[in-house]
């Protein structure tokens with residue numbers, strides 16, 4: 314723990330980053346934390362209002378592709394630990410506009426690696442302490458599974474979307490900096506996250522918001538695509554474990570052991586809301602809002618993670634089941650309707666109409 318003194322978190326105003334910053338400040342007493350975030354559509358300062366006055370926290374609005382800014386921050390803040398979340402993260406947007414994914418996910422990661430290499434030196438040690446560069450990635454780099462099998466850290470990369478291929482590229486760059494320059498890197502590949510502060514373009518918050526308001530619930534294809542869901546706070550505890558105890562140069566898969574078909578996820582949310590939220594007009598069950606829409610092109614059928622390595626080597630396990638986590642999540646969205654109202658502004662509405670109109 315004493316290794317971690319001055320953390321640079323990138324993309325900390327997004328969904329997972331905000332959850333991570335909250336957990337890090339609550340559990341690492343002596344650290345300082347700088348959040349570098351460009352505040353794209355996905356970055357929201359309101360995700361961090363409760364900690365923005367913490368004297369250990371500093372927010373910098375900026376782009377991870379801006380080499381001089383990144384190098385300046387490394388020097389000024391004597392950064393010894395990087396936790397790199399910043400990315401374009403939405404598969405659908407990567408299909409309609411891949412350029413931003415190449416820039417942020419590939420060139421942005423390269424810029425951060427270069428700053429670390431230059432500042433920390435070839436042997437990966439700063440004058441201050443041991444350093445760590447933790448790159449947060451996805452299980453989507455492994456491609457798509459059939460009905461059986463699990464992704465392990467040895468599964469060959471086979472990304473299928475512009476999003477996953479840009480993340481795969483960044484993972485390879487991170488490994489290359491370890492092998493070539495001895496940079497003290499760690500990579501985590503995690504399954505689908507859900508929980509508080511997720512932008513409502515992603516399945517779970519989109520369905521919660523629409524179901525709450527009696528709107529159509531768009532489900533891609535036959536609804537039988539399988540994802541392995543992990544409660545976001547459990548992802549963040551895993552990242553902290555890897556940061557403190559992970560072996561340099563290694564990759565750790567993180568997953569919840571919670572495989573669900575999309576349609577099951579949607580039905581579960583409908584039932585929880587029927588039980589906990591105001592009923593729809595005429596007591597209409599929310600499941601009746603489910604509408605199957607034209608599938609996403611190249612939609613991966615199934616992802617599932619074998620998290621055996623992080624469990625055996627580092628002793629990490631998820632703390633909640635899907636059933637518990639989804640209840641907590643629905644409760645959070647019910648109690649934070651102001652947050653949703655503010656994020657669903659004109660730009661979001663335009664995006665939503667473009668994605669789902671005519672499907």
Ligand code: NAD
Pocket residue numbers: 323324325326327328329330349350351352353354355356357375376377378397398399400401402403417421449450451452480502503504505506507512
């Ligand atoms: P998000 O889209 O909610 O947040 C991304 C954040 O990065 C935003 O705050 C955005 O403003 C910032 N950002 C984007 N481009 C930037 C740039 N050029 N410079 C600085 N900041 C920039 O994403 P998320 O869901 O929180 O995901 C975070 C990371 O975790 C990503 O790297 C993603 O690939 C990875 N991941 C996500 C999931 C998931 O289910 N959401 C699963 C596994 C891995």
